[in-house]
Amino acid sequence: MYCNHCGKEIDEMSIVCNFCGVPTGRPNPAAASSAGVSSKDPNEPARGGFIALAIFVPVAGVALAIMNFIDGKKRAGKTYLITAIVSAAVTVTLCVTVYLLLMFYLLTGF
Numbered sequence: 001m002y003c004n005h006c007g008k009e010i011d012e013m014s015i016v017c018n019f020c021g022v023p024t025g026r027p028n029p030a031a032a033s034s035a036g037v038s039s040k041d042p043n044e045p046a047r048g049g050f051i052a053l054a055i056f057v058p059v060a061g062v063a064l065a066i067m068n069f070i071d072g073k074k075r076a077g078k079t080y081l082i083t084a085i086v087s088a089a090v091t092v093t094l095c096v097t098v099y100l101l102l103m104f105y106l107l108t109g110f
């Protein structure tokens, strides 16, 4: 094939022209797959971690509260229960805030 930019003959498998370095338009499988991963969502792992934490903390708090109530440690149980409720409330508030901000962002086209 011939380069679109300089017109010189280049290898069919070339991704870029050997002479001028301009991309030939041939899809590069490696670049395409890595671009697909990076363009998917760079915040995905962080968000997954946040969701795991948001679920884990209240659940762990409730579990610890129940364990303490069973052991007869009502005071400690109550503390864990309050921690679980507060962390759940904070998580819900954060999620709602982020959602509202996102909606605002999308609606205003900022």
Ligand SMILES: [Zn+2]
Residues within 6 Å of the ligand: 003, 004, 005, 006, 007, 008, 017, 018, 019, 020, 021, 022
């Ligand atoms: Zn060229």
